[in-house]
Amino acid sequence: MVQKTEKIWFDGQFVPWEEANVHVLNHTLHYGSGVFEGIRCYQCSDGSSAVFRLEEHVSRFFDSAHIAMITLPFTRQEIFEAILNTLRLNHLKAGYIRPLAYLGEGAMGLLPADNPVHVIIAVWPWGAYLGEEALQKGVAVKTSSFTRHQVNSMMTKAKISGNYVNSTLAKREAWADGYDEALMLDSEGYVAEASGENIFCIKNSVLKTPPLGSVLPGITRDCLITLARDMEYRVLEQRFTRDELYVADEAFFCGTAAELTPIRAIDRRAIGAGEAGPVTKLLQQEFFSVVHGDNLKYAGWLTEV
Numbered sequence: 001m002v003q004k005t006e007k008i009w010f011d012g013q014f015v016p017w018e019e020a021n022v023h024v025l026n027h028t029l030h031y032g033s034g035v036f037e038g039i040r041c042y043q044c045s046d047g048s049s050a051v052f053r054l055e056e057h058v059s060r061f062f063d064s065a066h067i068a069m070i071t072l073p074f075t076r077q078e079i080f081e082a083i084l085n086t087l088r089l090n091h092l093k094a095g096y097i098r099p100l101a102y103l104g105e106g107a108m109g110l111l112p113a114d115n116p117v118h119v120i121i122a123v124w125p126w127g128a129y130l131g132e133e134a135l136q137k138g139v140a141v142k143t144s145s146f147t148r149h150q151v152n153s154m155m156t157k158a159k160i161s162g163n164y165v166n167s168t169l170a171k172r173e174a175w176a177d178g179y180d181e182a183l184m185l186d187s188e189g190y191v192a193e194a195s196g197e198n199i200f201c202i203k204n205s206v207l208k209t210p211p212l213g214s215v216l217p218g219i220t221r222d223c224l225i226t227l228a229r230d231m232e233y234r235v236l237e238q239r240f241t242r243d244e245l246y247v248a249d250e251a252f253f254c255g256t257a258a259e260l261t262p263i264r265a266i267d268r269r270a271i272g273a274g275e276a277g278p279v280t281k282l283l284q285q286e287f288f289s290v291v292h293g294d295n296l297k298y299a300g301w302l303t304e305v
């Protein structure tokens with residue numbers, strides 16, 4: 001269950017959590033026509049609170065809207081400030097931030113005509129996405145029977161609500177089969193990403209992640225490429241197959257919600273020693289030190305609340 005906070009930013013006003021509702025003929029509810037973001041705020045070691053890569057997330061939110069032909073009735077600066085104000089008003093020191101733009105009621109049918117565009121920003125406390133233990137020991141993954149979006153059937157650079165039907169189908173299947181997460185292949189059979197995370201594999205200290213074809217351009221993915229290169233690892237954005245993953249030394253998922261979660265097995269085959277590998281652990285440590293403001297080199301990635 002999502003942990004309620006006090007207020008939700010709703011079209012420029014703060015409303016009580018319980019009153020941030022929509023009509024049942026909301027266009028996005030029927031057709032998935034909205035766009036959203038997922039952002040994290042961390043409590044730093046000095047007690048302050050900071051949002052991780054806020055600028056990039058706001059930017060992707062506007063890009064998603066542009067791709068989906070939604071004109072947001074707010075400026076980037078207004079959304080940026082509204083996110084910070086929502087955190088402040090709810091006294092949330094650490095947690096998750098969910099901006100969503102959706103089309104309200106008006107026309108039904110696939111042409112939304114001039115249905116109004118609404119924007120909300122909700123925040124709530126959210127711990128480890130795949131569980132606290134997963135962060136330490138890693139997750140067990142199954143290749144999904146569902147294929148990730150072909151690049152011309154869904155717009156993969158956009159976080160469009162409807163794109164996530166594919167993810168929920170995959171996630172529910174993986175869970176029903178007793179796995180933690182689904183590994184999704186692209187329409188040509190190469191490894192793409194998970195239901196809500198990007199993926200990396202490591203062999204002989206070289207990191208590989210699929211290029212930005214059918215996968216979401218993850219902001220955490222981008223951070224980890226930078227961190228790994230700054231740590232003198234070679235990082236390739238290159239396609240690979242599921243059996244290349246089976247014989248990798250290490251593998252991990254990354255995303256705002258999932259942070260950096262090691263993968264311990266895929267399709268019942270242990271990855272490496274079947275636990276979080278050494279390079280994964282080093283990167284994870286570096287990642288957590290950066291988001292908690294302990295690494296001044298990357299202080300520019302944090303916006304104080």
Ligand code: PPE
Nearest residue numbers: 038195196197198216218219220255256257
């Ligand atoms: N791929 C997908 C499909 C995806 O949804 C996410 C984020 C990523 C990769 C990683 O992107 P980034 O967060 O920018 O590093 N998934 C979000 C949704 C999670 C949810 O359950 O909702 C997230 O991590 O916030």
